[in-house]
Amino acid sequence: MSQSYSPPDTAFFHQLWEAQSGCCALCGRPMPRSRFEVAHATIWKKQRPTFDHIIPRAAGGPDMADNLQLAHAICNKRKGKSQAASVGRDRT
Ligand SMILES: [Zn+2]
Known part of the structure; x- marks a missing residue:
């Protein structure tokens, strides 16, 4: 058993999943809903689907x-990297 084998099973997760039709907000491709789909x-x-901060926490985005x-x-990881770089530069 491992919780990383299934997405967060919360009402909020399902709400976002429905709103995005199960597609990634960053690349637009479908995400597997469970480990057993891949x-x-x-x-x-x-x-696997993960929660992504639209405004990164590093830039003061709320949780x-x-x-x-x-x-x-x-995609989340990739975005985090590129934004961390630009956030670092832009910070005053
Ligand atoms: Zn993606």
């Missing part, structure tokens, strides 16, 4: 529903 655990690890969307773990 062939390998490594694929699940990269493609609230309005600021959250669902994205592939890999």
